[in-house]
Amino acid sequence: MRPDLxxxxxxxxxxxxxxxxxxxxxxxxxxxxxxxxxxPLARQALELYPRPPHDRPRELAAVLAGLPAxxxxxxxxxxxxxxxxxxxxxNPWRLPALDGLDDLARHLDLTPGELDWFADPRRLARRTSExxxxxxxxxxxxxxxxxxxxxxxxxxxxKALQRLLLDDVVSSIAPHDAARGFRRGGxxxxxxxxxxxxxxxxxxxxxxxxASVTVARVYGIWRxxxxxxxxxxxxxxxxxxxLPHAAWRAIPRPxxxxxxxxxxxxxxxLAAPHLPxxxxxxxxxxxxxxxxxxxxxxxxxxxxxGRYTRYADDLALSGDRGWGTGTSRLLDAVETVVRDEGFRLxxxxxAVMPRGGRQTLGGLxxxxxxxxxxxxxxTLRAVVHNCRRYGPSTQNREERPAFAEHLRGRIAWVAQHDxxxxxxLLADYDTIDWSR
Numbered sequence: 001m002r003p004d005l006x007x008x009x010x011x012x013x014x015x016x017x018x019x020x021x022x023x024x025x026x027x028x029x030x031x032x033x034x035x036x037x038x039x040p041l042a043r044q045a046l047e048l049y050p051r052p053p054h055d056r057p058r059e060l061a062a063v064l065a066g067l068p069a070x071x072x073x074x075x076x077x078x079x080x081x082x083x084x085x086x087x088x089x090x091n092p093w094r095l096p097a098l099d100g101l102d103d104l105a106r107h108l109d110l111t112p113g114e115l116d117w118f119a120d121p122r123r124l125a126r127r128t129s130e131x132x133x134x135x136x137x138x139x140x141x142x143x144x145x146x147x148x149x150x151x152x153x154x155x156x157x158x159k160a161l162q163r164l165l166l167d168d169v170v171s172s173i174a175p176h177d178a179a180r181g182f183r184r185g186g187x188x189x190x191x192x193x194x195x196x197x198x199x200x201x202x203x204x205x206x207x208x209x210x211a212s213v214t215v216a217r218v219y220g221i222w223r224x225x226x227x228x229x230x231x232x233x234x235x236x237x238x239x240x241x242x243l244p245h246a247a248w249r250a251i252p253r254p255x256x257x258x259x260x261x262x263x264x265x266x267x268x269x270l271a272a273p274h275l276p277x278x279x280x281x282x283x284x285x286x287x288x289x290x291x292x293x294x295x296x297x298x299x300x301x302x303x304x305x306g307r308y309t310r311y312a313d314d315l316a317l318s319g320d321r322g323w324g325t326g327t328s329r330l331l332d333a334v335e336t337v338v339r340d341e342g343f344r345l346x347x348x349x350x351a352v353m354p355r356g357g358r359q360t361l362g363g364l365x366x367x368x369x370x371x372x373x374x375x376x377x378x379t380l381r382a383v384v385h386n387c388r389r390y391g392p393s394t395q396n397r398e399e400r401p402a403f404a405e406h407l408r409g410r411i412a413w414v415a416q417h418d419x420x421x422x423x424x425l426l427a428d429y430d431t432i433d434w435s436r
Contacts, residue, residue, distance in 0.1 A: 001070040003061075005030075008078035010061035013045065015084040018052040032079035041069035055089045055228040086228035093172050098231050107168070108161055118161060119237035126242040126273075136276060138247040145348070146256045148263060150211075152241055152276035161238060162281045173225060175287035176294035181311040182283035188362035189417060191311035192370040198307075198318035200327065201359045201366065204334065205349035208266050209313035210282050212343050213289045215240045215273030221288050236273075239281045243270035262346070283312065293341040300337060304330055316361050327352055364417060371418045377425075380410055384428045391436030404434055 001009075008030050016026030023042035028034040044067045045060075053060050064070060087099035098104045105115040118135065120126060125134050136152040143149050154162060175183055180191035195201050206212070215236050222232035248270060254263050275282040275289075294310060297317070301308035304326075306319040315334070323330060331350065338345050353359040355367065364370040384407070387395050396403040411429055415422020 001065045001073045002077065003065065005073065005076055005078050006061040006065040006070075007057075008081045009064055010057050011084040012080075012082040013064075014052055014054055014057060014060065015082045018046075020046060026082075030078050030080055030082065031076055035073070035076065037069045037072040041067055041073075044069055053089075054085075054087045055226070057084060057086060058229050086230055088226045088228060090226040093174075093225060095169050095172055095225055095227075098227055100228065101230050101234060104231050104234055108164060110161075115234060118158060119234040121233065121237055123242065126244065129244060129246045134244065136241050136278070138243065138250075140251050142254075145259070146254050147259050148251060148254050148266075149277070150243065150251055150266065150270060151278045152243065153278040154276070154280075158238075159280060162279050165235070165238065166281045166284060169225070170281055170284045170288075173221075173284075173288060175284075176291050176298070178294040178298050178309050179287045179290065179311075180309050182287055186311075187416075188311060188364060189370050191309050191314070191316065192361040192364045192366050194307045194309055195316055195318035195359070195361060196366040196369050198320060198359075198366075199322045199355050200319050201353045201361065202315075202317040202327070202331070202334075203349070203351040203353065203361060204315040204317075204331075205346040206313040206315065206338065207262060207344045207346040208269055209343070210275040210277040210286055211266060211269035213275040213282075213286050214342070217289045217342070218275065218285055221285060239275070239279065239285060240273045241276045241279075242273050245271075258348075265344070286312070290341070290343075293338065293343065296337045296341070297334065300330075300333055311362055314362060322354070372414045372421075377414055377418070377421055380414065381425060381428075383407065384411075384425060384432070387432045388428060392432060392434055393436060 009027055012026045012030040013023050016022045016029075020039070020042050023045060024034070024038045027038040027041065031038075041064070045064065048063060049060070085100055088097055091097065096107060098107060101112065101115060105112050108115065110118070117125075120135070128134060131137075134155075135158045136154055139151045139153070141149050141151065153159075171184070180186045181188075218240055219232050219236040222235045223229070227235060248267055251267075253260065275286055290310065294308075297308045297310075297315065301317050304317075304319060304323065305321060306317050308315070308317050310316070317330070317334070331352075335345055358373075359366045360373070361370075363372070365373050383395050387407070392403060392407075400406050408429065411422060411425045414425060
């Protein structure tokens with residue numbers, strides 16, 4: 001069956017009565033005459049779809065083209081191309097009802113043309129080398145390890161649309177309980193706390209977490225939420241991007257040779273549609289894309305008598321007893337699960353931390369209870385002391401434009417995990433003369 005005929009038949013069948021006689025009649029209108037193969041085609045379609053799949057016309061067209069009866073339609077062509085609207089058939093999280101592209105455009109306060117521009121289904125903005133026609137501004141920074149991090153920040157209007165989608169839709173879909181970052185009630189503390197006081201703690205890192213989440217996965221999230229195919233495609237386009245070749249060529253390579261392979265893999269990921277690091281929707285969508293990963297690693301940890309949590313790309317597992325020589329086998333099992341789920345571990349950041357040494361997760365020491373390391377607190381105490389004695393200007397060595405707020409934030413970080421030390425630091429902070 002010709003693809004154009006399959007699409008026309010799918011639209012025609014969905015627009016008519018979903019019965020054997022109704023499907024034959026709708027198919028006859030598409031063909032302009034009644035064909036004998038329509039009767040078995042209708043019967044075969046009803047066996048696969050007892051109810052009309054109004055949310056997935058593209059899938060129906062592909063299925064129709066592969067049915068046995070379709071083999072007798074090789075020479076047929078459509079004489080009419082009906083239009084059939086889509087609609088949500090399920091809404092498990094009670095999200096805003098968006099049955100079609102017009103509904104999505106209204107929800108975002110866009111015209112249909114504007115929605116087409118921002119969703120970019122033909123990838124026009126993604127292929128152009130003209131920055132004014134692109135939806136993201138690309139920059140980079142060098143991580144402490146020497147790796148190059150590529151940031152793709154959405155331009156103001158794109159960011160506003162993504163923020164609306166985050167607030168109205170994505171934030172209503174709960175990630176797995178093991179995901180402790182970028183969700184309501186999540187924090188570094190809730191990520192680290194389950195592993196406090198454990199005999200052994202494993203810390204692992206996912207390589208290029210956001211860039212590893214493909215547009216197909218994002219589309220799958222929107223479909224799982226109940227949105228019809230056209231709406232899910234548009235939503236996936238609004239929340240993913242492709243790094244233009246010219247932008248990648250402007251990104252420097254990392255200096256350490258050991259990082260070149262990972263940098264090459266990053267370039268491959270960024271060249272395909274992916275979640276941009278810098279978009280407000282990316283953290284929450286990445287959490288949802290990692291749902292199966294979280295399910296499997298939670299089960300794996302439990303089977304070893306342990307616990308598992310994740311904060312963005314940081315994975316943590318801990319045992320209630322020492323794993324001994326079995327630790328390497330557990331790490332192999334974790335790597336297998338991570339690879340199966342479409343991610344990759346960063347071997348340079350894997351750490352096995354027994355109780356005899358310092359166990360750190362998310363910047364917190366968890367040997368007993370999650371708290372900021374004594375060395376970090378002592379350094380911060382010295383900075384506050386010197387600010388009081390010699391003036392804040394002598395301590396702002398990095399020339400931060402909002403040094404007071406920066407220092408106050410560091411104290412709040414300590415106070416969140418160690419209230420007593422935080423209170424003492426805050427009391428000293430409040431006596432600083434900021435005019436000096």
